[in-house]
Amino acid sequence: MNWGALFFSAEGRVGQKDFWLAAAILLVFSIFIHAAPGLGTLLWFLSFYCWVCLYSKRLHDIGRSGWLQIAPFVLGWLLMTVGLVMGVGSLVGLLFSGLPHFVGGMVLGGMAIGLGLFSLGGVMHLILLLWLGLTPGQAGPNRFGPEPGSRDTLAAV
Numbered sequence: 001m002n003w004g005a006l007f008f009s010a011e012g013r014v015g016q017k018d019f020w021l022a023a024a025i026l027l028v029f030s031i032f033i034h035a036a037p038g039l040g041t042l043l044w045f046l047s048f049y050c051w052v053c054l055y056s057k058r059l060h061d062i063g064r065s066g067w068l069q070i071a072p073f074v075l076g077w078l079l080m081t082v083g084l085v086m087g088v089g090s091l092v093g094l095l096f097s098g099l100p101h102f103v104g105g106m107v108l109g110g111m112a113i114g115l116g117l118f119s120l121g122g123v124m125h126l127i128l129l130l131w132l133g134l135t136p137g138q139a140g141p142n143r144f145g146p147e148p149g150s151r152d153t154l155a156a157v
Contacts, residue, residue: 008049010056010066013137015148019058020133026050055128060144061137072128076121083117090114 006014006022014022026047033043056066090109140147 006054006057008053010053012057012145013061013142013148014054014057015061015137016133018148019054019061022054023129023133026054055132058132060142061148062132062135063138063142063144069128072121072124076124079117079121083114085114086117087114 001018005012006018007026030044030047033040033047036043052066052069055069059066059068137148141150
């Protein structure tokens with residue numbers, strides 16, 4: 001396995017076993033970068049790039065474009081924005097309502113809905129990870145390259 005190509009190139013395909021191994025490595029790496037103040041931000045961008053490359057390869061293996069991985073980010077952003085608007089809206093409603101007995105219900109209700117929508121963004125990423133890891137790749141070569149582990153792949157390396 002070419003580790004550099006696995007983490008730093010979006011070209012080609014990656015099988016399920018190598019995908020799960022690389023995902024585990026990136027998850028552990030992501031946990032440790034939070035312990036490095038300052039440098040952690042730079043390492044986070046590196047980790048993000050590696051995830052994009054890994055997801056692209058896995059999407060290629062199942063015959064899909066690597067651009068498909070943008071969908072959870074866009075939907076997550078939309079859900080987070082709606083959740084933020086609902087949370088802020090509940091606070092604005094509280095300020096202008098003049099009804100102190102609605103304070104708890106308005107704030108907690110708006111914030112709970114906002115947090116729930118925000119959490120759905122993270123759930124979508126988990127669903128994407130599981131879908132990519134559990135969906136078998138296409139047998140034989142496809143438009144993104146030869147099947148991982150095939151003779152054509154070994155000859156190209």
